[in-house]
Structure formats: C-alpha cells, structure tokens
Amino acid sequence: MKFFPLIWATLWRKKARTIFTLLSIVVAFLLFGVLETVDYAFAHPSTGTSGANLLITLNKYSITLSLPFSDEQEIRSVPGIADVTWLTWFGAYYQEPKQFVFALPIDIDTYLGIHKGDFVYDDTQMQAFRNTRDGAFVNTELMKKHGWKIGDRIPLHSTIWTQKNGSLDWNFLVVGVYDVTDPTQRNQQASTFLFHYDYFDEGRSFGKGNVGWYEERVEDAAQSAAISARIDALFANSSNETKTQPAKDFALAFIKQLGDIGFVLRAILGAVFFTLLFLTGNTMMQSVRERIPELAVLKTLGFTDANVLGLVLAESLLLCAIGALLGLAASYGALPIIKQGLQGVELSPLALLPGIGVAVLLALIVGLPPALRAKRLNIVDALAGKH
Amino acid sequence: MFKQLIAITVMNLQTLPQRLGASSVIVIGITGVVAVLVSVLAMAAGFHHTLADSGRADRAIILRGGSDAELNSNLTREDIDVISSAPGLAKDAGGKALLSNELVTVANVPKIDTGTDANVTMRGVGLKLADVRPELKIVAGRMFRPAVRELIAGAGAVKQFRGLTAGSVLHLRNADWLVSGVFTSNGDIHESELLADVDTVGSSIERGGYSSAIVLLDSPAAFAAFKDALTTDPRLKVDVQREPEYYAAQSRDLTRTINIVGNSVAIIMAIGAMFGALNSMYTAVAARSVEIATLRAIGFGGLPVLLSVMIEALALSLLGGILGAALAWFFFNGHSVSTLGAAFAQVVFQLTVTRALIVTGIVWACLIGLLGGFFPALRAARLPVAEALRAS
Numbered sequence: 021m022k023f024f025p026l027i028w029a030t031l032w033r034k035k036a037r038t039i040f041t042l043l044s045i046v047v048a049f050l051l052f053g054v055l056e057t058v059d060y061a062f063a064h065p066s067t068g069t070s071g072a073n074l075l076i077t078l079n080k081y082s083i084t085l086s087l088p089f090s091d092e093q094e095i096r097s098v099p100g101i102a103d104v105t106w107l108t109w110f111g112a113y114y115q116e117p118k119q120f121v122f123a124l125p126i127d128i129d130t131y132l133g134i135h136k137g138d139f140v141y142d143d144t145q146m147q148a149f150r151n152t153r154d155g156a157f158v159n160t161e162l163m164k165k166h167g168w169k170i171g172d173r174i175p176l177h178s179t180i181w182t183q184k185n186g187s188l189d190w191n192f193l194v195v196g197v198y199d200v201t202d203p204t205q206r207n208q209q210a211s212t213f214l215f216h217y218d219y220f221d222e223g224r225s226f227g228k229g230n231v232g233w234y235e236e237r238v239e240d241a242a243q244s245a246a247i248s249a250r251i252d253a254l255f256a257n258s259s260n261e262t263k264t265q266p267a268k269d270f271a272l273a274f275i276k277q278l279g280d281i282g283f284v285l286r287a288i289l290g291a292v293f294f295t296l297l298f299l300t301g302n303t304m305m306q307s308v309r310e311r312i313p314e315l316a317v318l319k320t321l322g323f324t325d326a327n328v329l330g331l332v333l334a335e336s337l338l339l340c341a342i343g344a345l346l347g348l349a350a351s352y353g354a355l356p357i358i359k360q361g362l363q364g365v366e367l368s369p370l371a372l373l374p375g376i377g378v379a380v381l382l383a384l385i386v387g388l389p390p391a392l393r394a395k396r397l398n399i400v401d402a403l404a405g406k407h
Numbered sequence: 408m409f410k411q412l413i414a415i416t417v418m419n420l421q422t423l424p425q426r427l428g429a430s431s432v433i434v435i436g437i438t439g440v441v442a443v444l445v446s447v448l449a450m451a452a453g454f455h456h457t458l459a460d461s462g463r464a465d466r467a468i469i470l471r472g473g474s475d476a477e478l479n480s481n482l483t484r485e486d487i488d489v490i491s492s493a494p495g496l497a498k499d500a501g502g503k504a505l506l507s508n509e510l511v512t513v514a515n516v517p518k519i520d521t522g523t524d525a526n527v528t529m530r531g532v533g534l535k536l537a538d539v540r541p542e543l544k545i546v547a548g549r550m551f552r553p554a555v556r557e558l559i560a561g562a563g564a565v566k567q568f569r570g571l572t573a574g575s576v577l578h579l580r581n582a583d584w585l586v587s588g589v590f591t592s593n594g595d596i597h598e599s600e601l602l603a604d605v606d607t608v609g610s611s612i613e614r615g616g617y618s619s620a621i622v623l624l625d626s627p628a629a630f631a632a633f634k635d636a637l638t639t640d641p642r643l644k645v646d647v648q649r650e651p652e653y654y655a656a657q658s659r660d661l662t663r664t665i666n667i668v669g670n671s672v673a674i675i676m677a678i679g680a681m682f683g684a685l686n687s688m689y690t691a692v693a694a695r696s697v698e699i700a701t702l703r704a705i706g707f708g709g710l711p712v713l714l715s716v717m718i719e720a721l722a723l724s725l726l727g728g729i730l731g732a733a734l735a736w737f738f739f740n741g742h743s744v745s746t747l748g749a750a751f752a753q754v755v756f757q758l759t760v761t762r763a764l765i766v767t768g769i770v771w772a773c774l775i776g777l778l779g780g781f782f783p784a785l786r787a788a789r790l791p792v793a794e795a796l797r798a799s
Contacts, residue, residue, distance in 0.1 A: 036689060040682040047679035051672065081580040083526060084478060084513045085612060111479055179479040188473045259581050273523040279746040280520065288443050288672055295439035299683045302432050
C-alpha cells in the first residue's frame, strides 16, 4: 500500500493517454455489463414464487393443437399432484393490434390453487369476480397503461375466437385488480387480464370442451420428472398425446426458439475485448518504454526485480479496475433503459459480477509483457540508454 | 500548398512501419466496430430479405376478418367457393380459379443446434399450388401425393431442423408422415415450412375449414376490384391483402429491433474505438513533433500539416473498415439461422452482407477516423515551432 502514491503518479504520467485508454475500458465494460445482463435474463427465465413446483402439459405435436377438457380428471388422479388448472390462448388486443393483452380464460379456484401466493389482491374484489360471469381481474400495470378503472366495461378483440354471433369482440366488466408478489414477475405479468373460462367456453362458437394447455402444481419439486412421465403415459397412443415439463424448461425452450442469443452476445463481446486488449496493451507497453530510465533508477535505489514487476502489474490492474468499475456502474445505471426495450424480461444485477474477473484477467494479460520487460531490465544498459 | 500536403502525407505514411503498434490500434479497433455492425445488420437484412421475397404483387392472401395471421384465421369451404368466383382471379385452361386453399398449423420439430422443440409451420396447400406458386421447385426427391401422409420440406427447414431430409419419416399427430421431397422457393419464407395436401393435414388435426386462401390475380392492377368484391360481399367477412404487404408487416418489428440493437452496440463500440484512435494519433504527432516543427520552420503551412494527420487517420480507419466488412462477409454471409417470426413459427433466413451494409460500415469507419484524427491534427498544426525544436 505504501507504493500506492508512486503507482498513482506513474498512471497519470501522460494524462491524455491514460484518460483515453480509461474511457475505452469504461466503454467496453459498459457493453459487457449490458450484454451480460441481457444474456443472463434469457438464460434464467423467472417463473414466480410457485415456479419451481409448476408443470405445464401441452399437446405433444404442436402448441396450436388443443387438449380435451376430460384430461383434467385423469391428470388430477396422478399421485403427487396438488392441483391442476386449464388455460387457453385467447390472442387478444385492446383497440389496436399493437396493444397486446395477455387475456387468459381461467378457472379461478384451480388457478389460485396453482399460483398460491403469487398474487396480491383485495378479498372483496375477488368475491365480486367470482360472482360476475363476464368479470375480469386485471394486473395493475395493465390498468395503469390504459387508464382503466374498476367498473369499466372493456371490449377486447380476439384474433382467434369468434362468439356465436360471429363477432371477435368480447366484452368484460373490470371488477378487480391484482399485483404480483414476486417483483421479477412484474414485467412478464404486466399485460395479464384474467377472466372466467366458463364465460369463454359458453361464448365461443367452436372448440368447445377443448383447452389449450394444463398447468399442474406438484407437492415435491424433486418428483417433477417422474410425475411428468406419469401424466404423459396416461395419454400415450391417444389422439392427443401430451408433453409435460417443468414450467422453467418450457420457458427456456421457448427462448431457445428465438435463436442462439447467447452466441450473438458472446461474439460481440469477443470482438470488443479483442480490440480492447490491443488498445490497453499498447498503452501499457508505451508507458513502460518511456519510463525505462526511471525504472532503472528505482532498481539502483534497491527495488528488487519482483518489486518492479509488481509495480507495473499494479499499475495495469489499477487502470483496468477503475475502467471496469466505472463501466459496470454505468451499465447498472442503464438497466432501466434496457428494461423498456425488453418487455417481459427481468434483469438481474448479479450478471455484472463476472465483469470483475474479466477486468483482472484483462489487467494481467496487458500488464504482464511490459512488467516482465521491466523486471528483466539491466540497470547499466538502461541508464546508458541502450535498451 | 497542395505540393506541401502531398510531401508531408507521403512522409507520414512512410514512417508508419516505425509506429506499427500504435497504428494497428486504430485499424484493429475500427475493424472490430465495423465487423460487429455489419454482422448484426446482416441479420436484419437477411430476415427482411426472406420475408420481402415471399410476396408477389399479383398474389393476394385472404384471411378471416380481424385475424391478423394465418394461424388464427378460419375460412369455411363455402367461403372458399365464394372467393373462387370473385372477379380478377387468374384462371387455368379449364377455367378453374388459380387459388390455393391453405391450412396452417405448427408442428414441434427439434432444432438441430439446440435439440429442443421448435415451432415449424406445417402448411396444407391446395391442388392449384404449382400454378399459384410457380417459384416452388423440387430439388430432391419428389412432390407429395395428395390423400396420403406425405409432405415436402423447405430447403431452409432441412438445414435447421432435425429429420427432414428426403425419405425421412416424421411422426406428427397420430401418424407417420413421409418426407417425399425437398423444395426451394426463391429463398422466401416458405422454405422454412413443411407443405402437404390440405385435406390430409385437415383430417390429421381434425379440423374442417381452412386458414387462408392464396390467389393469383390477372395482374397486380386487378387487386383493387378483387378486394372490393370480397369485402362488400355480404356472405363473407374477410381481410384481403396483397401478399408483399402481408409479409412486410411480419418483418417490420424484428427488423427494426435488430437494427436498433446493432446500431446501439456499434455506437458504443465506436466511441471506444474513437478514444483508441485519439490515443494513437496523439502518439503519432508526439513522435513526429521535431519533424513537424522542422517543416513548419522551413515554411510549410499549418493547414497541410493538419490535413496530413487527418489523412493518415483516415487511411488507417479505411483499412480497418474494409477489414471489418471483409471479416463479416467472410464469416457470416450466407450463414443460415432461424428465429421465431411474428406468426409464432420459425423463420429460417440467411445473414446477408449487402453492398449497402459494406458501404455503411466503411462510412462509419471513416467517421471514427475523422473524429479521432481531428484533435491530434489540430495539435500538430499548432505546435509551437521553437519549443518543439528545442525539445530534441
């Protein structure tokens, strides 16, 4: 620590150069932070507080094919299953196609049975929802977005389901509003609009008695694989075979469908750090080259080879650490902006941690060659200017 | 003055090899920026290209009104009959309308690279397919036969998804389907799909009715009358769109997202590269301060000195820009990838490094070089002559 003033002084020997190099490092780590958080978010989809115990059962051959409602009784009979609910893709928007609404026809008792503790709501509003056939229970974010109030009549346009009169427009009465308990779910749930399956099934002109998919809560998450296999065995060789998997796996597989996002992000970061290596490496080399007589003087004063090596390495480390910290801090500050661009994705600052390791690695790679050179320096030659 | 400029520039460039380390920082920094920019934008270009090529101005797509996409839509047999008799439809020699009644569903087929299921479009097509879509060509195996479970797979899908080569068997709902052949279709979106006989698909998924009707018109100009006839017909409630418009709408969002991401990343990288360029050029100017001062002392003007430094920075960044674009082209042009399209199904497309993208990349490179070169150039031009000479 007593050498800190010395290192600090040499670092700022050429102010402009150090500042420019530092800014390049800041920029590189800003990108690192942003891209890593995005990558982390895609690799760790959030499924809420009840997520670990949640299974999802779909038609094995296609997400667009439905499952018979009668499957519910059979799934419920599988040992280890705490509750089953059934859901259907409604494909809705409000007023114009851009305003997507994740409207979900649900059976309220089993739906709450699955998502125990996921929601915060008012009990009297919940009672009103139970008593209102065309009632809707709406996420608070969605209410805010469109300025809806309790008691409003809201028309939603379904792109799929026609009513008996041929209309695609469905009317709902907003009777309740809810929030999520797990903040990492807030984005994903931001456009959710719950309404009664019975209202939906009676109203639709086709597809009656079929549901889109089932969700199950298992008592013991460790049994998920075995229970999934048991559910699928029930319907093997039927005309609607099923595929059951933990909700987390389903979310991951869905993200993988978007493409290899991780590869793209890593390739970009590879290019960024490859160029950074050259830039910083060049700066460190130059700075040591210019200081050779000074380093020789240090050695004359009794600094050992290891001391000199340490001094140069410490300088490199200090440069990279300052740059990395500033860059990562900037990317942390940028999280709210990225969030707007990536709706439905939760960002975790945890993803920034590997940046510190990368900074140390970078410092060692760019610091070592000049440090070794400084270590091997021969005092007589160096002072004579023969180097 | 021009002579002076040439003299200094030549001198500068001749000393470049002595400053290889510092100069390469500019080149490599800019190579990185341009390579990333061009590669990411090539994704957007490829995706847009695939969807833009999917339409013909004289073809129209008819969906149930308010459905937005084929997957949501539902048309009955009666609807198809009404559409068949609309004015403006092209007819074959026997007087039958050139219309393909189609049924679109999605099948789970594992992706080759991840091994996880992906949504692949399975499209039932009508008997008039060959007339309505003349661009479709079988490149391996043979056409599917109607009324048996056979399908043909698009060349793009074969590259991205498992078990789709001609002769393989695909187990879909309730039954095995034979992949009888592989087709190309001008690199458009249908190359990401599986095609089979529409009624066979319908019976397999137990669905009467269709998703859409694709029609060939007499000419692109016949569209307005055709659309009017259908939308005013009280028996129908349909949306009629020109095919290019339908597909362009599907590419808009993703193309825009990729462009925004690509440009933002490249802007941030460019800022970093600009600092690198500033560093290198300041070093270059410092290393040559005696020469520059000497030149100024013997009567060279400030402007030629300034311009010569700018030219050096520009030359280096141009080199970086060309290298970056070349790397992007070499590694990624024609690289086949797939993503989830707007219609909930996989779209296979190729990264396309277009000429416009190469020009964009080189323009970016030059801008970075100019910005990074300007301040060092200014310092070189303003160098106090006497002091610089004394420093030696």
